[in-house]
Amino acid sequence: MVYSSLLYIYGFLPISLMLYYLTPRKWREITILLLSIAFCGMISLYFLIFISVFTIINYCCIKLIEKFRRNEKLASVPLVFGIVFDLLALFAFRTEYFTWLHRLIKAPEGFFPIGISFFVLSATGTLIDVYKKRLSCRCSLMRFSIYIMFFPKLIMGPLLRYGSFSKLLDSRKSSLSGIGVGMTVFVKGLAKKVIIADNLYMLYRSVQSSNFNEISAVTAWLGITAYIFCLYFTLSGVADMGTGIAYCFGIRLPHSFNYPLLSSRIKYFAARWQSQVVQWLRRYITKPLYNSSEKKWLWEAVFIFGWSLFGFWYTFDLNGLVFGALMGAFIITEARLREKKIMELTGIFYTFLIVILCSVFLSGSSFSYSVKYFLVMIGGNGTIADTQAFYLTKSYIVLILLAMYASTDLFRNMMTRSGKKKLKIALNIVSPMVVAVLLIICTALISYSGSSEMLLLKL
Amino acid sequence: MAKLTKLTSRITAVLTLSVIAFFFFMTVFGKKESFSIAENRKLADIPEVSLDGLYDGSDVDQLGYYVTDHFAGREEWISAKTIMQAELSEQIVNGIYIGKDRLLDAEVSLRTPASVNADIFSRYAENYDGTVYFAAIPSSSGVYGDLLQARGISRSDSQQITAFYEFLSNDIRKIDAYNILKMLNENYIYYRTDTKWTTYGAYCVYKTVIQKLGFLPTLYDKYSIQHITDDFRGNLYKKVLSAKVKPDIIDIYSYPDGAEVLSCEKTTNSGDTVESELYDLDMLDSSDMYSVFLGESAPLIKIRTSVKNDKKLLVIKDSYADCFIPFLIQHYSEIAVVSPEDMQKELSEYININDYSQTLFMFGVENLGNRSNLEKIIERN
Structure with missing residues (x-):
């Protein structure tokens, strides 16, 4: 079940909200857990059995580490066991080399534990935090289960530390206006996914399915632009939907994306794109390495390594690794070269260009394919534009412009930071209507198939 | 100002939750149909909960289909989707291209290639004493694919047919329907809202087919043509429910001075024989008007005519041939029409193929990828 389906929006969501608000306050945490179990x-x-076993094994490791706290060597045994177990689970389902394991645990045909890339990192991080005694609160089985299974963050994060999540759970505030904010964010995410991402996916597919040796440079550019926007709107759309629902339950999860695509520096793009995952990698992997590297080039190598891992996390193959490494290398180059201030527009332009260049590798099925695709983009097939390119441009230009506008923070700034009082009042009056209309439009768009399950990447 | 924002949020909450609650209750308590006339298909049933189904999640998937199919106002939602989606992207909705004056299947590239099934027909020919003819008919997106430049569809059907014919054994005589139809595509040879050809399209191919089979075709001006409906909406329309494209006309060609049908016997799957007719005009009131041709589908139809030449023809076909069969009755004393799609047993249970000296295969290329259907025409050893 995905958030963008009729069954979820008009079935699971209203029922779960009703159950939650009918439960007396002190029992509501249990309701959240039960709802998450129902979702899984x-x-x-x-999947429920899988994730429960995963949770319990990790919880046992945490308890063992806590028990052996005094003796670091003894405590490292459950730590290592836990990490190996988690990584095995991650690799078993995200790579293709473990079909024997699938058979061993009797997984149904085509089983993929949705959100595994997120909950494995969550569990591993908690293990390390407990071992390093960085966790301020005690870890209870119920809280930990909610932490792993909480349905609004199951599919697309955000990736939070156990401590932060626990605090968010404690500081739950439920109110009608909270639900309003939550529904606004949810509908925003739904619209991103259903209106923009799904249609751009058609453009991407239509370029993909064309004969690779015949497409023109413009078509190739359209294809990759569609890919990167589609990726952004899918990931952030699903994440927004989750954040919105969590908000309806009074839990204020942070945003995963902060309008990264049209940033004026690569650095800003990097800081705004799925920042929790980058932070996780920094906290648990690269930071200890930074501390031991004194020379600048070593530091930079670690930086690129961290980004390579980030890219690898997306695809689990060489292409993702190249994407990450390129991204890291460009960030460093930018930091070295760019001292002077330049025009913001120039910045936006070159950042977008670099992002597109890198995402050629993220989108490709193999390294050689991506290199070839890149060559086509610079005119390798000998045609700059053909009828197909004109046709696609004509068909999709409105959508691409819409996507560009929606990926900037212009609208948000108008909503929140505008000084003009009249404009603000006007926006406040129309916004409930806009949200309701968007919800209806999205419902219509998913009405035929009942759900929009395209996720571009299986995370 | 903070108060205003809070008020706005509250209004948003009430508004969105009432929309959700409204459709929730409408869907739960609304009237449930088991068949959709507008979409011409059976709607999903509520899943029977079983441990296996829960275990692999198929029960919940089924519940999802059920909710989708029975969602309050489904037809209106789909029509609305068609209008909006066409604005957002390249006029392709639910895999259907919505052109100025016709609908086309835009997901041709997802079909299983026909050539993988060529061996079935070659094996049929091996066990058969007579002559085998094959006419693979392109779908409307093959003939009008130029409208869809960006998807490379224009070439798809012709390439598929060429590849398929190359894989067929040399004993089978192939009929190039594609080029005949392609040349005539200014005429009304394909329905605007369906993948299939019109009766006129079938006539144009008939002229070539019947010469290959060894007869002279009946001339066009000998027929009297009857428009039986101008409100036919085909299988492509059923997926988008778009009113943008005009409904189609169905024509029936009759030859008053020619041979008559003496009997038309349908064998059903239960083994009974029922008397029926070449055209079943009652079907005009059903959700599937195209079934006017040959009436309700059956695995075997035997047609005897007043032609006195003792020639017998076996036609193995899919729905494309339904409007084609009436043209043949002027030439054969007996025609057996076999539809593998509707067969539940092997071919030999219905008919002895060697009673017929000629076999004509007539399939739409879109249906040639379906191996499990086609396999029924050969003996499984």
Whole structure:
């Protein structure tokens, strides 16, 4: 079950909100857990068993580490076991080399534990935090289960530390206006996914399915632009939907994306794109390495390594690794070269160009394919534009412009930072209507198939 | 100002939740149909909960289909989607291209290639004493694919047919329907809202086919043509429910001075024989008007005519041939029409193929990828 389906929006969501608000305040945490269990069970009973076993094993490791706290060597045994177990789970389902393991644990045909890339990192991080005694609160089984299974953050994060999540759970504030904000964010995410991402996916697919040796440079550019926007709107759309629902339950999860695509520096793009995952990698992997590297080039190598891991996390193959490494290298180059202030527009332009260049590698199915694709983009097939390119441009230009506008923070700034009082009042009056209309439009768009399950990347 | 923002949020909450609650209750308590007339298909049933189904998640998937199919106002939602989606992207909705004056299947590239099934027909020919003819008919997106430049569809059907014919054994005589139709595509040879050809399209191919089979075609001006409906909406329309494209006309060609049908016997899957007719005009009131041709589908139809030449023809076909069969009755004393799609047993259970000296295969290329259907025409050893 995905958030952008009729069954979820008009079935699971209203029922779960009703159950939550009918429960007396002190029992509401249990309701959240039960709802999350129901959500996992509705993906499939096998998934529920899988994630429960995963949670319990990790919880046992945490308890063992806590028990052996005094003796670091002894405590490292459950730590290492836990990490190996988590990584095995991650690699088993994200790579293709473990089909024997799937058979061993009797996984149904085509089983993929949705959100595994997020909950494995969550669990591993908690193990390390407990071992390093960085966790201020005690870890309870119920809280930990909610932490792993909480349905609004199951599919697309955000990736939070156990401590932060626990605090968010404690500081729950439920109010009608909170639900309003939550629904606004949810509908925003739904619109990103259904209106923009799904249609750009058609453009991407239509370029993909063309004969690779015949497409023109413009078509190739359209294809990759569609890919990067589609990726952004899919990931951030699903994340927004989750954040919105969590908000309806009074839990204020942070945003994963902060309008990264049209940033004026690569550095800003990097800081705004799925920042929790980057922070996780920094906290648990690269930071200890930074501390031991004194020379500048060593430091930079670690930086690029961290970004390579980030890219690898997306695809689990060489292409993702190249994407990350290129990204890291460009950030460093930028930091070295760019001293002077330049025009913001120039900055936006070159940042977008670099992002597109890197995402050629993220989108490709193999390294050689990506290199070839890049060559086509610079005119390798000998045609700059053909009828197909004109046709696609004509068909999709409105959508691409819409996507560009929606990926900037212009609208948000108008909403929140505008000094003009009249404009603000006007925006406040129309915004509930806009949200309701968007919800209806999105419902219509998913009405035929009932859900929009395209996720571009299986995370 | 903070108060205003709070008020706005509250209004948003009430508004969105009432929209959700409204459709929730409408869907839960609304009237449930088991068949959709507008979409001409059976709607999903509520899942029977079983442990296996819960275990692999198929029960919840089924519940999702159920909610989708029975969602309050589904037809209106789909029509609205068609209008909006066409604005957002390249006029392709639910895999259907919505052109100025016709609908086309835009997901041709997702079909299984026909050539993988060529061996079935070659094996049929091996066990058969007579002559085998094959006419693979392109779908409307093959003939009008130029409208869809960006998807490379224009070439798809012709390439598929060429590849398929190359894989067929040399004993089978192939009929190039594609080029005949392609040349005539200024005429009304394909329905605007369906993948199939019109009766006129079938006539144009008939002229070539019947010469290959060894007869002279009946001339066009000998027919009297009857428009039986101008409100036909085909299988492409059923997926988008878009009113943008005009509904189609169905024509029936009759030859008053020619041979008559003496009997038309349908064998059903239960083994009974029912008397029926070449055209079943009652079908005009059903959700599937195209079934006017040959009436409700059956695995075997035997047609006997007043032609006195003792020639017998076996036609193995899909729905494309339904409007084609009536043209043949002027030439054969007996025609057996076999539809593998509707067969539940092997071909030999219905008919002895060697009673017929000629076999004509007539399939739409879109249906040639379906191996499990086609396999029924050969003996499984």
